[in-house]
Amino acid sequence: MYSHATSQLFSNLKTNHFYSYLMYLNNRRKNEVLHYKRLKELQKIIENQALDTFFQPILKLSSGETIGYEALNRPTATNLFTNTESFYDFVGQTNQVFLFECFCRNISLKRFMERYKERNSLIFINIHPNVLLDSTYHSGETLQLLSGLGIEPKQVVFELTEKSAVTDFKLFEKVLSNYRAQGFRIAIDDVGSGYNSLKTLVYLKPEFIKLDKSLIQNIDQNKEQQQLVKLIIDYAKQSSTEIIAEGIERMEELAFICEQGVDYGQGFALGKPKEEVKPGRIPQYSIPHHEFSPAI
Ligand SMILES: [Ca+2]
Numbered sequence: 001m002y003s004h005a006t007s008q009l010f011s012n013l014k015t016n017h018f019y020s021y022l023m024y025l026n027n028r029r030k031n032e033v034l035h036y037k038r039l040k041e042l043q044k045i046i047e048n049q050a051l052d053t054f055f056q057p058i059l060k061l062s063s064g065e066t067i068g069y070e071a072l073n074r075p076t077a078t079n080l081f082t083n084t085e086s087f088y089d090f091v092g093q094t095n096q097v098f099l100f101e102c103f104c105r106n107i108s109l110k111r112f113m114e115r116y117k118e119r120n121s122l123i124f125i126n127i128h129p130n131v132l133l134d135s136t137y138h139s140g141e142t143l144q145l146l147s148g149l150g151i152e153p154k155q156v157v158f159e160l161t162e163k164s165a166v167t168d169f170k171l172f173e174k175v176l177s178n179y180r181a182q183g184f185r186i187a188i189d190d191v192g193s194g195y196n197s198l199k200t201l202v203y204l205k206p207e208f209i210k211l212d213k214s215l216i217q218n219i220d221q222n223k224e225q226q227q228l229v230k231l232i233i234d235y236a237k238q239s240s241t242e243i244i245a246e247g248i249e250r251m252e253e254l255a256f257i258c259e260q261g262v263d264y265g266q267g268f269a270l271g272k273p274k275e276e277v278k279p280g281r282i283p284q285y286s287i288p289h290h291e292f293s294p295a296i
């Protein structure tokens, strides 16, 4: 027989277990309701085109010329999505990714042409690798859309983020060569953010490598980041790939990147994302030499 204290303990445990189970069910229901509400909101965003499109300039560092713009789409803030990142994380978990990507691509290109006064710069479009694999996407629909807007394929660079893993490299190489034959170019985005970089770079042979902002932030003070960037620069030279350093915010970062001979730059120091399509500018800077870690 259990003592009174022991059976009291068991009874408490049972009650606790029951309560945790109830809590679990309650949380699960709450999450399901939230997911449903967010899905509805996503559909509303697509229907009403409730996204703001911003264009951030990409500059040639040796001349200061703006060679192109990255299109960035952000949903109008609601309490269902507190920031852009949570919004995109959510989209990635739904079966709406494809629909949403096509919507974003169309709206980015359309707004670019509406707001862009000159005619010859590049437009960088973020795209999920799987979208490029879809047959309807490369069967001429893209070309048709572009010709309707007066954009040439050679002006378009698809930014493939490393975060959405490419699994079938052979198939992907084939698809990309189709795109290239039409004039499109490829950039691998967020390189150095820790997602499978080397394999992606070697197999996909992108025309551009976009160095992730985590590699650029405080690069003037961090030896490991400097080493990684130097490795990628060496690789790029051998494979005739051009490098775009992202997230340049401080003059010291800009100076270091320029000193290393990086081709292009993007970041708040050169031009913020704006609704209008506006060229960036390389600020005048003078950095006392002693502030640098020696280049390695
Ligand atoms: Ca990007």
Ligand SMILES: [Ca+2]
Pocket: 189, 190, 210, 212, 246
């Ligand atoms: Ca990026």
